[in-house]
Amino acid sequence: MTAPYNPSDREKVVAKLPAELRKELKVRAAELGRDIQDAVTEGVEAWRKAKDRQVVDTAGGTSFATYLPAGLYDKLKQDCKARSISYNQGIAQSIRLWLDSNPSPRPRPARVTGARRIIFGNQKGGVGKTSVSAGVAQALAESGHRTLLIDFDPQGHLTKQLGYPMFDIDEASLAKHMLKEAKGELSELLVPIKGGDFEEHLWLLPACKDAFLLDAKLATTKAVRIKETALEKALEPLEQEFDYIIVDCPPSLGYSMDTALYYCRTREGEAPNTSGIVVPVLAEDSSADAYDMLYDQIQDLVEDMGVDIALLGFVVNMYDSRKGFVATSSLDEWHNIGEPPVLAVVPELKDQREAVRVKKPLLVHAPYGDQADVMRTVARRISA
Structure with a gap:
């Protein structure tokens, strides 16, 4: 381990x-x-x-x-x-x-592109996108960054695990704002996440119960390029309010994933690897197969839209060397890819499962555990 x-x-x-x-x-x-x-x-x-x-x-x-x-x-x-x-x-x-x-370094120049946008995605479910995105967002906020954590998965696991209700079908939501079906401001839907040393620096945009309809509605829209730009246009009013916007993506290769990938592209005037995608994986073959499909989707979007999407790295989740050759050899293969790099390896421990059970953020439930330290490592590497 x-x-x-x-x-x-x-x-x-x-x-x-x-x-x-x-x-x-x-x-x-x-x-x-x-x-x-x-x-x-x-x-x-x-x-x-x-x-x-x-x-x-x-x-x-x-x-x-x-x-x-x-x-x-x-x-x-x-x-x-x-x-x-x-x-x-x-x-x-x-x-x-x-x-x-060790005094604080001089503040960096203001970013012309607003918040740094990091999405966590993988076509395969059960690899820990939710736990890793939440943990990294907590670590970024703990370090003093104003951070927005978005539950973009129709299943709403992130929202439920943190102990918040999903928006009802007849309520305003991120999906409705993306489809221009909502009244009011998106900022009105944000919920502050309490506890730990990240308090007053971390907010959640909860999932909604009708988000499963988003792909179908994006597919049938006649507006040019709305499929790719819908998430960006909805979140644009919030970008100057945050240092980081973290998106927990659905386990899907549909239009929702396209719009999330487009959102994390490198914008004009933005330094390389400032924004991009982190891919949580497991040390086993099915994760590699799922990554191949995700990689193809990214390349198709890059070629179709003429954009650059930074692959920031892998997070190998729930790793336990006691599982034997399958786990250890698979971990070696992730490392051998080279680019993108393995940002960190999250050990298989009870901390995250317990945090989910009691509906608390990991860095509140077990702030000094090994898993919490790994989340800080990932946050430090993507914010460098």
Whole structure:
């Protein structure tokens, strides 16, 4: 089983930190493209050499977990005892020292194209498009990015898993806005997702119960190119309000997928790989067959429309090497493709299933688990 750390070299540590310090650490690590565990390690090592560190207010602290190199945890505790401070204060001072030593980079120039648009798609169902898109959106929001997560699958699994109701057939919805059948503004349908360190940075556009009719209606429309542009035209009013728009696509090769693919194309003036598609897969043959079909659909659209659609990478989901040769050899094949790259491997663990069961976001239910860390890795790689 793959994990984002080597258990023989690192050990898990837990401390209680104030929410603002946790958030600042996660945002700064994301800005600098660093793993949180590496940032904390650097901070602890620097703190052990420093003298007269300023006291950090840790009142109201809540649980924070990370991994330190084996042996460093004990040395930290010994130093805290020698300095007559609590272990929580030692960790807080170490993080504060790292933050002070690693200032935020200068803001990037404003994007002329609005939000970065990342879709998660695969023709095969059951590969984890919903869990991966949701986890990555949470990680982006946790890093300080205003993020919109869209349930574009008629089955509405994303909406249900997060504990929100789908829109009824007679209500306004994304599908109705795409077909110009809705009144009001699309922004009125957005729901803030609460909890965790991403609160006030993450919103959901829920699915609707009539979305299964979208493909048929797009197929029969007589308007030129509305099949490809419908999603973009509906979402355009929202793009300047967000840094990222994440779309959980249906397991389909129909017109809905065409309009999602067109939406994530590289626009004029947009840097390469700023927007594009992430493909969640499993380490088995059927995922490879499904990807071949999706790839053909992408190439057909590229040739037909004269656009560029960036394949940002694969996320190999629910991986467990104990499944034997089929899993390990399939993982090797995904890596051997080279381009697009494998962005991350999500281990087969209970965290995501439990989060779905209790209808909570993964980064709220198990914020310091291996799966949550992998979601942060994917977010960091696609936002680089």
